[in-house]
Amino acid sequence: MTTSLKAAVIGLGWAGSVHTRVLSSLDGVSLVAVADTDPGRRSRSNGVRTVRGIDELLDIELDYCVVATPTAEHERIGVALAAAGVHALIEKPLASSLPAALRLVEAFEHAGLIGSVGHTERRNPAVRELGVRLRGGDFGAVYQVATRRHSPFPDRIRDVGVVADIAIHDVDLATWLTGRQIISVAAQVSSVSGGPHEDLAAAVLRLSGGEIADIQVSRISPYKERIVIAHTAKGYVMADALTRTITHYDNGDAPGTAVSMRKITTYEVPGAEPFRTQHEAFRDALLGLPNDIVTLRQGAAAVAATEAILAAARTGTYVSLIDHGFIRQ
Ligand SMILES: NC(=O)c1ccc[n+]([C@@H]2O[C@H](COP(=O)([O-])OP(=O)(O)OC[C@H]3O[C@@H](n4cnc5c(N)ncnc54)[C@H](O)[C@@H]3O)[C@@H](O)[C@H]2O)c1
CATH class of the missing domain: 3.30.360.10 (Dihydrodipicolinate Reductase; domain 2)
Known part of the structure; x- marks a missing residue:
């Protein structure tokens, strides 16, 4: 696969570190940046460009971003990504309330972007x-x-x-x-x-x-x-x-x-590994290939x-x- 989608991860805790590891070796994808508010977490980024949060991340050219921050931050970060034209794979639960989850659905659908939710147990x-x-x-x-x-x-x-x-x-x-x-x-x-x-x-x-x-x-x-x-x-x-x-x-x-x-x-x-098949599906969705991503609407239904x-x-x-x-x- 020659295409190289530019990906980032925001939130470098347990889930973010798994996403980062998988994206570092995913065919067709380049992990170009990671972000975390915690300096200790940022210091473990293994040479990938590292920033503090969503504002700095949006200064970097990205095709998509994985949102692996605590749930309370998913809506704010997801809406900012949608406004900037960046596709997103957002960890579960999609948001901390149903209205917030529906606002995310609306933001991505309105912008014509692909959003997905990290319901990895299906995988x-x-x-x-x-x-x-x-x-x-x-x-x-x-x-x-x-x-x-x-x-x-x-x-x-x-x-x-x-x-x-x-x-x-x-x-x-x-x-x-x-x-x-x-x-x-x-x-x-x-x-x-x-x-x-x-x-x-x-x-x-x-x-x-x-x-x-x-x-x-x-x-x-x-x-x-x-x-x-x-x-x-x-x-x-x-x-x-x-x-x-x-x-x-x-x-x-x-x-x-x-x-x-x-x-x-x-x-x-x-x-x-479920996180790997999840990322393969998301990459394929962005490339217009057959895929089985979990949609934002399915994530909102779970909320x-x-x-x-x-x-x-x-x-x-x-x-x-x-x-x-x-x-x-
Ligand atoms: N799919 C799965 O199986 C699975 C498993 C575990 C966690 N999760 C989900 O992943 C998300 C994160 O969980 P975790 O266990 O990795 O949490 P965690 O607390 O280990 O990590 C969260 C990280 O986000 C950083 N952070 C917080 N606010 C931020 C902000 N505004 N900008 C940038 N970084 C910020 C924190 O400093 C921390 O490093 C949660 O939504 C959780 O439900 C999913």
Whole structure:
């Protein structure tokens, strides 16, 4: 590939350092600059031109920029990039509120620019295989999706709770795996670390095809778990994102709702690093090639779903995303 798109990364924390490493060796792309407000982070930039923030970054000729700052800064930086005619890959969650996410959608669409959101869990090889096989009809009808995502407390993410930080991956997966929209949610959350945000959450979602999704997340667990299960007409299928395996408990040819367990199959799914395939897709989108980027509208839909989960937990009620204006019919 001879084209060389000029890319930059703003925010050089955990996510920014992965983006920087991947962009440094991505075919068809040159990493021309990185930015961070923290001098210590800037000193680790390995010879790439380094600036302090978005204003200085916009003095450099860029085709696109990765926004890997804390979520509260995504809107301001994204809107500035759109105004300057720079395409952007913005980390998840797209923004810290649905109105802010929609302003980003509007800014990029109005400017005719490509924006995408870093929902990398879709790109885990095992989860991806599950999605391709579910949507390809290998397991027949999907009745329920269940996810479990548990982690130790992170040092870094302090500006949002576990719903906006972690469960946002699962609401994105529930819609992407089934090809449906989230219609309504019920949820409970708890804060046990003493911080201002929730650390545990459980949510039940109704999807537009009648499917149920059930999501469990926490960031207070010594045990790390990343499981996605689909209950289907052809049995139980589980993707383990950590071991990168798929396990299928086959329901055989049992008629109707009868269950007849015939065979269990487990296999590993090899594949590239999710951040790398995400960047390949974004580069291909900019080059006008076929791609599967996560759109800004999909990122905004995920923000809508997490806001609905928090509203359901706060009010103890069942929240309809349409009635509450989170989505339009
Ligand atoms: N896709 C994923 O799997 C994934 C994983 C981790 C984090 N994230 C997302 O990436 C984003 C960053 O998370 P992180 O864990 O890397 O955070 P972090 O705290 O490790 O890093 C954020 C960096 O941004 C810098 N920064 C803050 N404000 C800035 C500004 N205005 N201009 C320039 N630099 C600024 C900070 O100095 C810091 O170096 C968050 O939105 C997070 O949700 C995504």
